[in-house]
Amino acid sequence: MSDKLSDDAIQAALSTLPQWQQQMLQGVAALQKDFRFNDFASAMAFAQQVAKLADEHDHHPQLTITYGHVEVLWWSHDVNGISQRDVRLAELCEGL
Numbered sequence: 001m002s003d004k005l006s007d008d009a010i011q012a013a014l015s016t017l018p019q020w021q022q023q024m025l026q027g028v029a030a031l032q033k034d035f036r037f038n039d040f041a042s043a044m045a046f047a048q049q050v051a052k053l054a055d056e057h058d059h060h061p062q063l064t065i066t067y068g069h070v071e072v073l074w075w076s077h078d079v080n081g082i083s084q085r086d087v088r089l090a091e092l093c094e095g096l
Contacts, residue, residue, distance in 0.1 A: 002076065002083035013087040020090055022082070023073065025062075029082050030075035031090045037068045046070050049096045057092075059085055 005013070010029065014020055023032040037043040047065050050072060054060040064071040072093060074086035 002079065002085045004076070004079035004081040004083060005087070010082050013082075013090075017087070017090050017094070025073060025075065028075055028080055030062075030073045031082055031086050032071065032073045033090070033093070035070045035072065035093075037070070040067045043068055043070050046096060050093060053089065053092055053096070057085075057089060059089060061089070 010022055014022065014031075017031070017033075020031050020033045023030050035043075035046060037046060043065055047063050047070050050061065050063060050070070059074075059076075062071075062073040072090075074089050075081060076083040076086055
């Protein structure tokens with residue numbers, strides 16, 4: 001289990017994550033990014049890569065898939081907010 005990050009630590013992490021932002025999800029902070037694609041198949045392929053990554057790390061995001069678009073939200077239920085684990089998985093999403 002990772003510890004919940006402070007607001008300063010979250011802002012520092014966001015400064016290294018292009019186009020990621022903090023979003024409140026029912027009162028809980030999450031890391032959020034919208035990924036854009038040219039078509040639905042590309043969006044689905046990306047979502048499947050995120051799913052594989054999530055399974056490998058036993059930590060699963062909220063994914064919203066629409067035509068040419070995947071929204072990814074990472075947060076940790078066990079700390080009721082953002083942990084270093086969420087930051088790491090957001091970083092890994094950037095490499096997909």
